[in-house]
Amino acid sequence: MENELHSLESIIEKNLSGHDLEEFNRIYYGRRDNLPLKLKESSFAAAEEGNFDVAGYAFPAALEHTRPPRIVRLAVVQHSLGTSTDKPVHEQRQAIYEKVKRIIDVAGEEGVNILCLQELWSLPYVFCTREKQPWCEFAESAEDGPSIKFLSELAAKYNMVIISPILERDESHGDVLWNTAVVISETGAVLGKHRKNHIPRVGDFNESTYYMEGNTGHPVFETRYGRIAVLICFGRHHSLNWMMFGNNGAEIVFNPNATTAAEGGSKWMWNIEARNAAIHNTYFTAAINRVGYETFPNEFTSGDGKPAHKDFGLCYGSSFFCGPDGVRCPGLSRVRDGLLIAEVDLNKNRQIADRRCYRMTQRLDYYVQSLSKVVELDYKRQIISEFEKQ
Amino acid sequence: MENELHSLESIIEKNLSGHDLEEFNRIYYGRRDNLPLKLKESSFAAAEEGNFDVAGYAFPAALEHTRPPRIVRLAVVQHSLGTSTDKPVHEQRQAIYEKVKRIIDVAGEEGVNILCLQELWSLPYVFCTREKQPWCEFAESAEDGPSIKFLSELAAKYNMVIISPILERDESHGDVLWNTAVVISETGAVLGKHRKNHIPRVGDFNESTYYMEGNTGHPVFETRYGRIAVLICFGRHHSLNWMMFGNNGAEIVFNPNATTAAEGGSKWMWNIEARNAAIHNTYFTAAINRVGYETFPNEFTSGDGKPAHKDFGLCYGSSFFCGPDGVRCPGLSRVRDGLLIAEVDLNKNRQIADRRCYRMTQRLDYYVQSLSKVVELDYKRQIISEFEKQ
Numbered sequence: 001m002e003n004e005l006h007s008l009e010s011i012i013e014k015n016l017s018g019h020d021l022e023e024f025n026r027i028y029y030g031r032r033d034n035l036p037l038k039l040k041e042s043s044f045a046a047a048e049e050g051n052f053d054v055a056g057y058a059f060p061a062a063l064e065h066t067r068p069p070r071i072v073r074l075a076v077v078q079h080s081l082g083t084s085t086d087k088p089v090h091e092q093r094q095a096i097y098e099k100v101k102r103i104i105d106v107a108g109e110e111g112v113n114i115l116c117l118q119e120l121w122s123l124p125y126v127f128c129t130r131e132k133q134p135w136c137e138f139a140e141s142a143e144d145g146p147s148i149k150f151l152s153e154l155a156a157k158y159n160m161v162i163i164s165p166i167l168e169r170d171e172s173h174g175d176v177l178w179n180t181a182v183v184i185s186e187t188g189a190v191l192g193k194h195r196k197n198h199i200p201r202v203g204d205f206n207e208s209t210y211y212m213e214g215n216t217g218h219p220v221f222e223t224r225y226g227r228i229a230v231l232i233c234f235g236r237h238h239s240l241n242w243m244m245f246g247n248n249g250a251e252i253v254f255n256p257n258a259t260t261a262a263e264g265g266s267k268w269m270w271n272i273e274a275r276n277a278a279i280h281n282t283y284f285t286a287a288i289n290r291v292g293y294e295t296f297p298n299e300f301t302s303g304d305g306k307p308a309h310k311d312f313g314l315c316y317g318s319s320f321f322c323g324p325d326g327v328r329c330p331g332l333s334r335v336r337d338g339l340l341i342a343e344v345d346l347n348k349n350r351q352i353a354d355r356r357c358y359r360m361t362q363r364l365d366y367y368v369q370s371l372s373k374v375v376e377l378d379y380k381r382q383i384i385s386e387f388e389k390q
Numbered sequence: 391m392e393n394e395l396h397s398l399e400s401i402i403e404k405n406l407s408g409h410d411l412e413e414f415n416r417i418y419y420g421r422r423d424n425l426p427l428k429l430k431e432s433s434f435a436a437a438e439e440g441n442f443d444v445a446g447y448a449f450p451a452a453l454e455h456t457r458p459p460r461i462v463r464l465a466v467v468q469h470s471l472g473t474s475t476d477k478p479v480h481e482q483r484q485a486i487y488e489k490v491k492r493i494i495d496v497a498g499e500e501g502v503n504i505l506c507l508q509e510l511w512s513l514p515y516v517f518c519t520r521e522k523q524p525w526c527e528f529a530e531s532a533e534d535g536p537s538i539k540f541l542s543e544l545a546a547k548y549n550m551v552i553i554s555p556i557l558e559r560d561e562s563h564g565d566v567l568w569n570t571a572v573v574i575s576e577t578g579a580v581l582g583k584h585r586k587n588h589i590p591r592v593g594d595f596n597e598s599t600y601y602m603e604g605n606t607g608h609p610v611f612e613t614r615y616g617r618i619a620v621l622i623c624f625g626r627h628h629s630l631n632w633m634m635f636g637n638n639g640a641e642i643v644f645n646p647n648a649t650t651a652a653e654g655g656s657k658w659m660w661n662i663e664a665r666n667a668a669i670h671n672t673y674f675t676a677a678i679n680r681v682g683y684e685t686f687p688n689e690f691t692s693g694d695g696k697p698a699h700k701d702f703g704l705c706y707g708s709s710f711f712c713g714p715d716g717v718r719c720p721g722l723s724r725v726r727d728g729l730l731i732a733e734v735d736l737n738k739n740r741q742i743a744d745r746r747c748y749r750m751t752q753r754l755d756y757y758v759q760s761l762s763k764v765v766e767l768d769y770k771r772q773i774i775s776e777f778e779k780q
């Protein structure tokens with residue numbers, strides 16, 4: 001970990017200054033100055049003690065005549081494991097809870113309204129092992145499992161909506177597993193859940209060994225602070241997935257991930273997809289990635305001709321927020337735990353939509369017709385061939 | 391122009407070196423080294439004389455057992471006007487031809503197989519004026535207009551497929567105008583055309599004053615060198631547009647633009663959309679933008695409360711190529727004319743598709759059903775509300 005680069009941002013900060021830095025920020029982030037939020041001294045002290053980073057940025061909007069600003073504080077958390085993966089399941093989980101509680105406490109003190117944890121936050125990212133035991137023991141109820149109980153208390157304490165992406169065990173439907181994000185309202189009650197829509201098959205890495213494509217559609221959760229959706233991990237590679245959450249009225253789409261530097265979840269794609277989604281759908285997005293190397297008790301291969309190994313590579317963190325105009329803030333570290341806060345004015349969505357008219361010009365009815373043909377088995381592609389012509 | 395930044399790349403080259411530069415390249419471009427193509431001395435000499443830049447990069451693929459490599463040389467051209475916009479139409483056009491011929495000659499000598507020009511390359515980007523005369527005189531036949539004749543000769547001379555995005559006048563259907571890309575095969579014959587699918591309405595800027603949404607679907611052109619498509623300008627904001635060209639079998643999608651630093655075509659979105667499209671659809675993309683400030687004889691306003699003016703702002707060039715894995719090459723300048731060459735192995739597309747399985751996991755039939763409901767007037771959004779629940 002010590003040799004790993006902290007972040008692209010850290011390279012830029014170290015080497016650029018003055019006009020060059022301003023111009024880089026303008027072209028890369030979308031603004032010359034990244035508008036830091038003023039956070040409390042106590043937050044930085046708690047972060048130092050807990051060995052995580054904390055940062056915050058503002059995403060303002062223009063004042064309107066008829067609507068007051070809709071200022072909401074959002075936060076995302078990226079964290080590594082709390083202890084080694086050869087410990088008993090409950091010990092591993094408890095160690096994560098303790099780590100995450102420290103971070104959520106800071107978010108609570110900063111007045112965060114909606115917070116999202118990383119994908120499968122309450123367990124190691126075990127799927128690379130292809131072992132079922134003991135890992136399936138981490139699966140839990142989306143109604144009253146230990147992780148939900150743990151977060152419900154914090155949600156109620158801080159009046160905070162908390163999104164909890166877990167491995168769900170659905171006892172009432174044949175005891176099957178799902179990759180599920182549970183939305184806990186600021187009262188501490190479970191508001192609802194969404195199950196991951198697209199399951200990775202990348203090289204030999206196939207999460208459908210553990211759970212299948214979700215059956216919850218594209219729900220949007222109307223909370224006291226705004227309409228939110230959760231698009232889980234691999235679904236970020238599918239434009240239609242992002243689009244459907246927009247069609248259902250999402251104002252903020254949280255995208256919790258567990259992705260490594262392997263090709264399928266590659267770091268050079270990290271800045272692209274959640275940002276493209278924000279632009280094309282005119283909503284805020286939050287890209288969240290777990291962080292750190294996770295090592296497992298038994299060795300496994302990865303279908304790449306390389307020797308058996310015990311780790312899955314670096315989950316590279318780098319969580320960030322993006323506005324509906326495509327403007328993003330600097331990301332968290334590639335290697336350290338962190339809390340990233342964004343103070344956003346949700347009025348920005350409509351302001352950008354009214355200006356850019358992407359929905360108005362999208363011709364959705366036309367594409368419904370086109371795609372209806374594409375899915376037919378005998379679809380004939382629209383090809384104009386040089387060879388047929390001559 | 392002299393105070394304008396040359397490119398984001400130039401900031402990086404100036405300030406970064408060694409490990410920092412490698413790491414920036416790895417995270418930003420997707421590779422540590424940008425694999426420059428060795429170009430001829432005569433190309434650099436011609437570029438210097440013609441006052442444009444020339445650069446080339448390789449996009450290799452792995453060797454396969456059963457398919458030979460499919461190496462193709464692609465090129466894009468970005469250029470400013472040849473003379474001032476108060477000159478007679480034919481003089482303006484001739485000046486552009488002379489400038490573009492110099493650049494295509496270099497591409498020809500470098501063995502380029504497929505070349506794409508910028509949007510509406512044979513005229514100034516006049517729509518900001520909202521004047522009809524003399525600008526509509528630039529419209530021409532997509533079969534045998536002067537620009538097609540000019541390029542047909544060069545295409546045949548260099549055995550080069552040339553994509554010519556023009557303002558089309560369709561005499562055989564009521565003399566209407568279209569924003570059209572004409573594909574000229576390497577024989578010099580017109581292979582076919584595509585008309586722009588989505589028309590900008592951004593702020594007061596509305597190109598449907600001049601032409602309407604195209605009626606040519608999403609054609610893919612099967613040429614001697616590969617299957618290509620052309621997605622024109624504003625259509626890049628629409629994920630389904632990119633997707634349909636992929637569904638029809640495109641291996642390379644050229645995206646010619648005329649976009650300025652105004653919000654709707656903002657520079658910080660430039661690196662995002664053509665790259666996201668390459669990733670989500672597993673094909674090569676080329677993002678092409680015209681370059682320079684264009685000034686018009688009469689002043690006009692832009693619906694932004696600012697005083698009347700005579701220019702539309704900087705078209706910021708920055709043309710680049712991206713592979714199906716999301717790896718891109720450095721872009722051309724923000725301010726200078728240029729020729730960018732990419733030597734790509736088209737086998738890369740299938741290699742990435744087989745590895746990442748994005749098509750296989752896209753659930754298109756499911757989305758056809760969902761979107762069919764969305765377009766109904768009485769669509770009820772899937773919202774889980776905290777307020778209804780309590």
